[in-house]
Amino acid sequence: MLEQLGINAREAEKKLMIASTAEKNKALIKISEGLIAGADKIIEANKIDLKNGEENGMAQAMLDRLKLDQSRIEGMAKGVMDVVSLPDPVGRILDTVTRPNGLKIQKVSTPLGVIAVIFEARPNVTSDAAALCLKSGNTVILRGGKEAIHSNKIIAQIMRRAVKEAGMPEDVIQLVQDTSRDSANELMTMNQYVDVLIPRGGAGLIQAVVKNATVPVIETGVGNCHIYVDKDADIKKAVDIVFNAKTSRPSVCNAAESLLIHKDIADTVLVKIKEKLDEKNVTLVGDDAARNIIADMDKATEADWATEYLDYKMSVKIVDSVEEAVEHIYKYSTGHSECIVTENMDTAELFMNQVDSAAVYVNASTRFTDGGEFGFGAEIGISTQKLHARGPIGLPELQSFKYKIYGNGQIR
Amino acid sequence: MLEQLGINAREAEKKLMIASTAEKNKALIKISEGLIAGADKIIEANKIDLKNGEENGMAQAMLDRLKLDQSRIEGMAKGVMDVVSLPDPVGRILDTVTRPNGLKIQKVSTPLGVIAVIFEARPNVTSDAAALCLKSGNTVILRGGKEAIHSNKIIAQIMRRAVKEAGMPEDVIQLVQDTSRDSANELMTMNQYVDVLIPRGGAGLIQAVVKNATVPVIETGVGNCHIYVDKDADIKKAVDIVFNAKTSRPSVCNAAESLLIHKDIADTVLVKIKEKLDEKNVTLVGDDAARNIIADMDKATEADWATEYLDYKMSVKIVDSVEEAVEHIYKYSTGHSECIVTENMDTAELFMNQVDSAAVYVNASTRFTDGGEFGFGAEIGISTQKLHARGPIGLPELQSFKYKIYGNGQIR
Numbered sequence: 053m054l055e056q057l058g059i060n061a062r063e064a065e066k067k068l069m070i071a072s073t074a075e076k077n078k079a080l081i082k083i084s085e086g087l088i089a090g091a092d093k094i095i096e097a098n099k100i101d102l103k104n105g106e107e108n109g110m111a112q113a114m115l116d117r118l119k120l121d122q123s124r125i126e127g128m129a130k131g132v133m134d135v136v137s138l139p140d141p142v143g144r145i146l147d148t149v150t151r152p153n154g155l156k157i158q159k160v161s162t163p164l165g166v167i168a169v170i171f172e173a174r175p176n177v178t179s180d181a182a183a184l185c186l187k188s189g190n191t192v193i194l195r196g197g198k199e200a201i202h203s204n205k206i207i208a209q210i211m212r213r214a215v216k217e218a219g220m221p222e223d224v225i226q227l228v229q230d231t232s233r234d235s236a237n238e239l240m241t242m243n244q245y246v247d248v249l250i251p252r253g254g255a256g257l258i259q260a261v262v263k264n265a266t267v268p269v270i271e272t273g274v275g276n277c278h279i280y281v282d283k284d285a286d287i288k289k290a291v292d293i294v295f296n297a298k299t300s301r302p303s304v305c306n307a308a309e310s311l312l313i314h315k316d317i318a319d320t321v322l323v324k325i326k327e328k329l330d331e332k333n334v335t336l337v338g339d340d341a342a343r344n345i346i347a348d349m350d351k352a353t354e355a356d357w358a359t360e361y362l363d364y365k366m367s368v369k370i371v372d373s374v375e376e377a378v379e380h381i382y383k384y385s386t387g388h389s390e391c392i393v394t395e396n397m398d399t400a401e402l403f404m405n406q407v408d409s410a411a412v413y414v415n416a417s418t419r420f421t422d423g424g425e426f427g428f429g430a431e432i433g434i435s436t437q438k439l440h441a442r443g444p445i446g447l448p449e450l451q452s453f454k455y456k457i458y459g460n461g462q463i464r
Numbered sequence: 465m466l467e468q469l470g471i472n473a474r475e476a477e478k479k480l481m482i483a484s485t486a487e488k489n490k491a492l493i494k495i496s497e498g499l500i501a502g503a504d505k506i507i508e509a510n511k512i513d514l515k516n517g518e519e520n521g522m523a524q525a526m527l528d529r530l531k532l533d534q535s536r537i538e539g540m541a542k543g544v545m546d547v548v549s550l551p552d553p554v555g556r557i558l559d560t561v562t563r564p565n566g567l568k569i570q571k572v573s574t575p576l577g578v579i580a581v582i583f584e585a586r587p588n589v590t591s592d593a594a595a596l597c598l599k600s601g602n603t604v605i606l607r608g609g610k611e612a613i614h615s616n617k618i619i620a621q622i623m624r625r626a627v628k629e630a631g632m633p634e635d636v637i638q639l640v641q642d643t644s645r646d647s648a649n650e651l652m653t654m655n656q657y658v659d660v661l662i663p664r665g666g667a668g669l670i671q672a673v674v675k676n677a678t679v680p681v682i683e684t685g686v687g688n689c690h691i692y693v694d695k696d697a698d699i700k701k702a703v704d705i706v707f708n709a710k711t712s713r714p715s716v717c718n719a720a721e722s723l724l725i726h727k728d729i730a731d732t733v734l735v736k737i738k739e740k741l742d743e744k745n746v747t748l749v750g751d752d753a754a755r756n757i758i759a760d761m762d763k764a765t766e767a768d769w770a771t772e773y774l775d776y777k778m779s780v781k782i783v784d785s786v787e788e789a790v791e792h793i794y795k796y797s798t799g800h801s802e803c804i805v806t807e808n809m810d811t812a813e814l815f816m817n818q819v820d821s822a823a824v825y826v827n828a829s830t831r832f833t834d835g836g837e838f839g840f841g842a843e844i845g846i847s848t849q850k851l852h853a854r855g856p857i858g859l860p861e862l863q864s865f866k867y868k869i870y871g872n873g874q875i876r
Contacts, residue, residue, distance in 0.1 A: 417871075
């Protein structure tokens with residue numbers, strides 16, 4: 053079913069791979085302008101999606117994510133313009149060596165090729181992902197959820213027209229029109245046409261992709277993030293960091309979900325943290341030791357330790373040592389972001405070296421794991437796998453490389 | 465079946481991840497010594513494999529690959545010592561930025577974790593792969609072919625004992641004892657325990673892995689390599705490069721398999737190349753234009769263009785332009801190594817920028833695509849995929865990275 057999209061993507065890739073920065077930026081500017089000019093049409097299509105969502109009993113939070121208004125469309129257009137201002141990642145000389153036999157070997161960044169992005173009900177992903185792929189020289193096949201299909205179709209149409217007006221093949225951006233499970237499964241196994249698959253969405257989507265894809269995948273986004281408050285912690289820092297990491301935006305992947313506290317300071321610290329979290333009505337669940345300190349707390353189940361709540365809820369465990377904290381994180385973490393609060397830099401280094409996650413913090417909120425906060429600019433997601441990209445996936449992470457070797461008749 | 469190996473590998477990984485360079489080198493030296501000391505036992509076990517191979521009608525070339533004698537075992541031991549002398553890739557600071565809010569973000573190389581290597585009948589892969597994984601801080605699960613199982617078992621036993629003597633958990637190196645297809649399939653889907661799977665072998669094995677694996681894979685080794693002789697080629701260079709790339713070692717992945725010649729110089733060049741290749745009795749098959757020049761040539765079929773012969777055989781096509789050469793390569797290449805022979809640097813750049821392969825050469829033999837020849841040291845294979853590693857997979861390619869973020873109470 054999707055084979056023609058694959059063929060189109062490969063054909064368009066040949067042009068995009070060698071496009072100049074100016075040509076790509078011109079297309080991005082046209083896309084940004086097109087989104088503004090087409091705002092009315094987008095809002096109209098979005099209303100159909102919202103109506104369908106309401107009729108199907110979609111939850112309010114999800115309806116809110118689905119909704120596009122003038123201001124959100126302007127945000128999407130601005131997001132595309134932000135990508136214009138980022139440096140072109142293609143064709144950078146990463147390394148040069150000259151061998152004793154005179155061969156000059158240049159390592160040069162190149163696009164990955166064709167990127168497929170599978171996402172759910174957030175139509176803004178359509179333009180975000182397309183802009184990042186275009187700038188990084190990759191053609192993109194977008195496959196959004198059925199909940200947003202009317203919005204996605206008009207956004208994709210606008211972007212394709214804009215790209216064409218800029219003199220580039222419109223197939224550098226394609227949208228899968230069929231939103232059945234079959235289309236997602238087919239995309240996951242199109243090894244001949246897809247170089248990388250990036251799923252953007254909840255744990256269910258990510259798991260389905262990892263389980264079914266034969267195409268190389270960059271896993272994103274599931275964050276069961278931990279904060280460990282060490283016995284040598286500064287208590288004020290601990291309270292502020294836990295409060296910020298848990299409550300500043302609970303629905304995102306870099307929000308903290310689990311709190312570990314060293315037994316030596318648990319009595320004091322947990323009470324103060326609880327007091328602060330009460331301001332936002334955060335529900336705590338804990339192990340027996342935590343419940344001995346705070347009576348009004350349900351017992352944490354095995355499932356709790358492994359859960360990314362994405363809500364005003366947090367699990368609490370009292371540990372005997374930094375080693376026990378590391379061991380707990382090893383068992384339950386999704387490898388996204390973890391933090392130790394301590395004034396002891398030896399303990400901090402032990403924690404940061406042994407915890408095997410994309411981002412490991414000492415004395416700062418896990419909420420900083422973000423392309424913008426890291427100074428990388430826009431990102432397509434946060435990778436929680438160890439192959440290729442880890443942490444924020446920005447333009448440089450959407451690159452492969454090749455070796456260009458200059459000889460003068462050398463043989464071996 | 466293999467779950468226990470996965471659990472063991474993950475447990476051993478915790479120690480290996482933080483092992484010092486000295487500790488790892490000590491283990492490697494013990495392994496090297498152990499191989500020499502155990503040579504008689506290895507040869508004895510290898511004789512069983514050879515006998516079984518002969519009884520099962522194994523081809524002579526394959527029996528030769530399977531065979532271990534004193535000199536080959538010394539070669540394996542020396543290979544391990546070569547890895548001792550390579551720099552430790554773990555813990556290198558790849559980048560440091562300090563953000564306006566004072567956060568210091570360090571990008572640091574880390575091991576990938578658990579690497580599974582599936583290979584065929586070459587028992588030397590057992591020690592090569594184990595040494596590279598150990599030095600790069602990765603535990604390894606080796607799964608060799610049944611043809612070499614007796615040899616592999618004793619080699620693995622020797623290596624595990626050596627590692628233990630050096631004070632490290634022996635499970636940093638594990639061999640799958642079961643050589644059934646089931647064990648390979650299970651290994652390919654052990655996402656919880658295996659971070660990366662590297663297949664080393666022929667096209668059949670690679671395809672099976674790509675098709676069945678849900679674990680992230682680094683594809684290796686299949687090389688349908690092309691040489692394009694441009695109209696502006698130096699004819700002597702063209703003859704020497706084609707001869708070297710085709711005949712210096714036809715059984716390896718960086719050997720050339722297909723020859724494209726610009727029509728303007730085809731008459732002269734093809735005759736000279738044929739004359740030279742006749743010294744090694746290379747069989748040529750070609751398109752009609754090539755057969756008009758060399759009468760004694762079979763017609764190349766569609767399958768020929770796509771075949772990695774790994775033999776004294778080569779396909780020949782006459783093309784109208786560099787663009788047609790690029791297009792042909794785009795269609796049939798496996799993305800390994802391709803070469804243009806030309807004195808025109810504009811044409812060379814066009815070819816090198818548009819051909820999407822791991823290594824693109826101007827005026828040099830494709831046989832140089834090799835970790836040692838690139839100056840990288842030992843390698844575990846040549847990656848032909850674009851995600852994570854491309855070209856020779858040496859120690860730096862067996863690394864992931866993490867971000868270590870140093871704060872002083874920052875919140876967002």
